[in-house]
Amino acid sequence: MRVLVTRPEPAASRTAAELRRRGHEPLLLPLAVAEHDVETLAAALARPHAAIAVTSAEALRALEAVPDMPTSILDLPCFAVGESTAHAAWTLGFRKVSVGGNDGTALARIIGDQKDIGFSPDRSLLYLAGKPRASGFETELAALHIPVEICECYRMRALAPSPSETERIIGEDSVDAVLLYSSESSRRLFDLPVLKSDAATLSSTRFLCLSEKIVAAVPEPFRSSCQVAPAPTEASLLSLL
Template identity: 45%
Template sequence: MRVLVTRPQEKAERTCARLAAMGHEAFSLPLFRPVHFDDVVKAALAARHWRALAVTSAEALENVEASRDAPGFRDLPVFAVGRKTADAARAAGFTQVIDGGGDGERLAETIAAFPPSGDGPLLYLAGDPRAPFFEEALRRLDVAFETVTAYAMRPVADLPVDAVLEEARPEAVLLYSAAAAARFFALVPAQLLARHGLNPLFLCLSAKVAASVPACLSASVRIAGAPDEEGLLALLN
């Protein structure tokens, strides 16, 4: 199958390699690029008045080494949104990592069900833009927290959309976030797909991502059984 990957470039390359190993033809259209605020993250971690850390994307820990940046934090609980983010936290050197189950609301429920000890708030290393669901759930569950923006996803300018569509002629498009889905369809409306004679499947990481697909294309939407890349790629089988 011909598959279009909409992740940032570095991650898209890894996904394209996985797709090629699965026997698919992979193409990339990186809609965003990450900008990391390393000094802000290190300053927040060094404050050491937190009782736990929460992360909803591995991107938030991209340049973090616990032993160097947060020695007082290494053994405190780190609540990660899912398996990939939990793996990134362990790779960064944190020793007490809890997998929150796959989405922000379940992560908040996990934190409330197993509250870490101590008096300080939870530190949430977040991205920009981000969905509000995790923070809303923390407030609803009366979990004290502070948010620090660890990275921002900036739109990639001057994307050669028509050329990519013509080369790739995708039979499936991988959509990993609501922001990526919204930008994809701003750049690639249904009329443009029709002009290129394309009718791809839109493979979405979650129902929240699928909600950003235009209603006129809803019949082509498939939602991953689990909100991770393994679940997404399983839709290609």
């Protein structure tokens, strides 16, 4: 099966390796690239905090890129969305990692249940955030009255492959499935000029979405070809193939 992968590197290559292991042919078309703001992150790390929260492994890659990262940070409780982000936190060296479900709202509620941390305005939760991002985590933290410092330590810059590059990657054979991990990647995919000019390229393609929210970002003519993963994890998404 020919599968188009739209997520950024290095995640795209990991997904490609798993697809090959399963006997599929991955087509890598990253539609964004992460840009780290290590200066802003280093400044945030210099202030006292009671715990750290991450909703993406990209934030941990930004943290790893900070020169002379204070190792005392790794002693703080780290709250992570999803198993893969939690694994990245363990790998970086955090000693106390809690997994908070698979979305920001669930993570915020787990943090709210931690009565022994003692959040205060002087020792707040440090949220290593990206841009763009969903608002659910921050909204729930506010509802729970958890003081938080939001550090935008990376942004996802959109990539716009040229028509010739897109055609080279997709090739002349049909694409059996597209993996969509975010609403942003869905919008970027369907904004590509080569797909706008020739919608038939994906006329028989299945669009495998990590959540219902992503389906809403797929143009109406393609929504009947969408399938949503039973759970918001890559393993669940790939089970649809």
